Amino acid sequence: MARVPRAAERLVAAALRSAAERDMVLGDLEEELPRRGRAWYWRQALSIAWHASFRSSSTVPATSQQGDSFMRTFVKDVRYAARSLFKRPALSATVAATLALGLGANAAIFNLIDRVVLRPFPFADPDTVVMLSETGRGIEYRKESVSPANFLDWRTEADTLVDLAAMGWWNANLFEKGDPERVQGFQVSASYFDALGVRPALGRAFVRDDETFGRHHVVILSDELWKRRFGGDPSVVGRSVTIDGEPYEIIGVAPPRFAFPDGASLWAPLSFDAKAASRRDNNYLTVIGRLAPGRTFEEASSQMDIIAARLAQDHPDTNRDRGVRVDTLTRGMMDDGLGPILSLWQSSALIVLLIACANIANLLLARAAERRREIAVRLALGATRARVVREQLTESTLLALIAVPPALAFAWIALYFMRASMPARIIRFVPGFESLGPDLRLLAFTLGLALVTAAVFGILPALQAVRSRVADGLKEGGRSSTGRQWLRRGLVVAEMSIALPLLVAAGLGVMGTNRFLNGPQGYDPDGVLTMKVVLPERGYPDAAARRRFIERAMDGVAAIPGVERAAITNTLPAGGSNASRTLEIEGHPAADPNDPPWADYRTVTASYFETLRIPIEAGRGFTAADREGAALVAVISRTAAAKYWPGEDPIGRRVRIKKGEWMTVVGVCGDIIQDWFAARNAQTLYRPVAQAPVASFGIVVRTPGDPTAVGGAVRQALLRVDSTQPVFEMMSMRRLLSERTIGLQFLAAIMTVFAALALLLASVGLYAVIAYLIAQRRHEIGLRMALGASGRVIVGMTMAQALKLTLVGAGIGLVLSVALSRVMEAGLLGIASGDATIFAVFAAVLIGTALVAGYLPARRAAAVDPMTALRSE
């Protein structure tokens, strides 16, 4: 038997005032429920509640009518507003749909900011978790800025902070069941998990003894790695695994979804031997901690200043200009570029919402014009103006609230697509991104924004409605005052003028992205497969071992059918990392010893230039003869030649790296774009890898067709060289480029959506206003046509009106666009530099769209039968 739906029952009970009636109605419903089912019960409950809400209030006993009058008027207002909205379903639906788009766009971006910037980490009490970084000359990154000895001193001395923990990047080669895999690991201090307030789900966390050098071969697995590689078997705790060729004991498994930082899968204790522990010139650690109970951020900050000053005194040669900066973890971990981009999005979303508001205000103004007589009558009969304004605002609020559910649905879809289109490899560097999705905060934000919006678009029509003189409104056939039409035109001009900057911003974004992806890179990215290899210290302790791996790997890969050429480089173009060195140029001492010459630094195999098709512009590239023991040689890029040997021939000149051995420049190669954001055509120095074998490098393979087709064979060839050595991040050069610029693609895509919305809404707004103006002038148009004006004249007249509004809007918009593009150029590192054409193109797009929006009502006006128009008065 069907159970009574309690919620529906409560709804009915709440709707009915008298207890006797409640008993009767609920009894009836329950009696019929077995025959009809729960869905029926719900429908009846809704019908009863709906009708009850419209019952005349005279049924309430007179005594309860007093003290309750605010509530009663409010209920009446809501009822009145609901009725008036239902009377105009098309208008109400248009308004709600427009609002839903505007609100939804804002909701989606709010969620992005909330999850990625405001609270990206799912830790307990994240506000007390801090990040400490060293500041001073030569420290580029806030993360990875602390030297081991400084960290150890901080940990001993700071008592305003507890659980200070350092962490260092660890490329771990996990070898398990015959399958090597490169795993993102971090070496962390013992108190790391305590600092973050996280407990392992299995086993134990690190203790201070694990940091003792020699006893540090223990690891904690991430939940993801544990399930994927160890089948989620709880008995792995205590087992031994091979990492970097050495045995490690698994002591614990982290809780699900914990992957801090940067999607880490593996944690081991950070342990220093005596030599490493004393170094203050090796700044590579990230340090986090937690405020001691009762201590404030400022106290911690000033204590760290004192400690830094003392360290500077004790170790002047390394710590002279070094300070300490204390940030919240959230701020410290945040990508600096993210804030400006997200604020750009949020302001764009707000602009879309503003345009939507202007449209709605316009629609409501049109309706207010129709209702002038009704309102005038009510005012004449003694209704207060405040009451009328309140009614109108209630109506706006109701409209805004109706738009909330579709807005949330729209936001949800947008967020789903954002998450789906971001590669997993990138997501792990954007903490919080994986948790995008609707929540209570989003609901609260959307509701709040809807209410604010209601006030914005409701207040103008509400005030207009009561401002007009009663007598005017009562006059038969009274036309609206010119003042209101001025307001309506002004709103459309405003819409146009803020839509244009959005269009320009989107255009700049799309053009910039296209240039990045498809523009000249200085090398040929088509048909190239890339991958990375990191040789562990244990298996490859010296240059000879590394050189052997590189030679055998190159021979193996080159032998694969379908591989044209293969090469090795310490840093892949667009690979997301870089290496540079300070140089000494023979015969050109540095003008300013504090600003010595430098260059991006590459160690490559001889075939590198041919594999990537980087042109050799002077001298020669490397050959097999440039090997260990032979004369040290270098190739420099065109920019390096121009910068450090201006007006001279660099071939045969010598250069060295910081007191190293002199190298002879044998060739000049073309410039390449290493990184679109930071290093475009940077001066670069290439060395043969045989003369400087590196442990961490990328491999590039050129093929005639689809480069990924040879992926499996390349992997097999490398495994034949060393079966325990993983190869990772294997992908085509094109995909590497795309992933490298994913942020910009996102920027462009989202800006394009916003711009399209803005353009659409602005054109709809213009259409509505022109249509309205024509309706107002029906009589006049009929008269003109009766007197012989042709349809074409009427269309021309109307279009001229539309054009005037559009041109004024576009003019203001152009000024705003120029200002905005300046801001974008500054904020986006000069990526989005615009030229005059783009402004012209988008102004033309705007004007064109607007003319179409104006033409439709114009054509209708011209089709009016003059007699009908004249008779209508």
Add this chain to the structure above:
Amino acid sequence: MHDVYLGELEQIVLLAVLQVGDDAYAVPILEEIETQTGRRLARGALYTALDRLEKKGCLRSRVGESLPERGGRARRYFAVTPAAVRALKASRAALQRLWKGLEALD
């Protein structure tokens, strides 16, 4: 009570109550209306009409015995008051006067 004006829905409800007879409570009243007029009536509208008619003095109601199948709630039976019967007759008479001479429309 004088000059009670009865709307169409009110007349329908009152007539249905009379048709159902002594056991007229909401469930059979609604069924009677839907079968006889052939149109669906929202339940909420019926309750509103019953409430209004009782306040106008057209209906009287008594509470029956509590029933387990109603969750222990009692049925409320409705009966038409003599005043309402007079008003119904007056309505019918008025309509009949208006119809006089229009038999050709049948």
